[in-house]
Amino acid sequence: MKPLLDILLVDDDQVDCLAMSRFAETRCLPYRLHIASSLAEARSRLQTGRFDLAIIDHNLGDGTGLELLHELQDIPAIVLTGAGSEEMAVEALRLRAGDYLVKDPERRYLTLLQPTIERTVARRWTERELRKYTTALEREIAQRTLAEEQLQQHRAELAHVARLSTLGEMGTTLAHELNQPLCAISNYARGGLRRLQTGAGHEGSLHEALKQIALEAERAGGIVRRLRDFVRKRGPRKSTADINEIVQNVVQLVAFEASRRDIAIHLNLAEGLPGLLADSIQIEEVILNLLRNAFEAIEGAQVAQRQVRVVTERGGNEVRVAVHDSAAGLPADLGERIFEPFVTTKPDGLGVGLSISRSIIESHDGRLCPIPGSLGGAASQFTFRSRREARAHVA
């Protein structure tokens, strides 16, 4: 059996109301009609009752039925208009009435009553269901976006911590790098002072000393700036990048550490590589992680040959970057697990270097994986699409 519909009938014509009630009764239609003969009465009924549908006459003694459409909230409505008032009917539909019926003196419109009511109620039900699903879907999307943002944030925090720990370990390098320009500044300044005191200084020589002091100070500033950029917390920022330049920056950063450990770094950098759309600092971080792993592996393996090779090359639409070392190779028992966070075989390792590096490369639509090494030890390679390819992919 169909559920009984509570219908609010708003009409000041009592004969029409009676006709509609009779029609519903004699046909045994599943309707319970609640009659309001004015706008005011309809409003008060809406305050207290719950209705499945409203049928509203357009012309009421105290206003137009259209005024009520705004106040129905989620109740679907059918508007009754007189013959020849199609414009009003269109206006009613614009105001979100579900349908309209045109009253005629013979009340033939009553035969259309039931299908119109059923259609209007069914449409509203579908709308409601759709809205429910849309809301659920939107909530789900919002939750996923939030989770993704939190994951990104988490990765960024982890990367920052890893960078800070790298910086800590690079303390000796930093001190050495900064010491050179500072010594030079001190020497030029002392020389200038001595010349001034002995009266041997002429304008030309002092000018040269001051120029050198300025140059060395800029060099020291550059070192600090590079490190500050490297450690600073910041969101990803992609721009056109030259991979060989990135490799050379990192190699400069670790050059002192390599020589202290007696490790030779060889560069095989292909010429004429296409530009990349990449976040240079993040890519520096990946190469730094791979180089540090190589250094630590050589240290741990105590091999006679102490070498690392960085290779850049083109392969089809890709640019490839690989770091090879002459240590003992990757731990066979760990397999792919070395890319999981906190997996480490080192007493002081965090085990995050490779997992951060992989997520950085994946956020650049690339891949990071082990390849056969050319120096007897391990080798890791990452790939990128060239800038043009990356743009085409985004588009």
Ligand SMILES: Nc1ncnc2c1ncn2[C@@H]1O[C@H](COP(=O)(O)OP(=O)(O)OP(=O)(O)O)[C@@H](O)[C@H]1O
């Ligand atoms: N070049 C390599 N040769 C041999 N083993 C390696 C090499 N690179 C990585 N591994 C292995 O993979 C593990 C995980 O490396 P990962 O860089 O993620 O962490 P970690 O170096 O141990 O610590 P962290 O990088 O956080 O300081 C290492 O502990 C090591 O066992």
Ligand SMILES: [Mg+2]
């Ligand atoms: Mg590491």
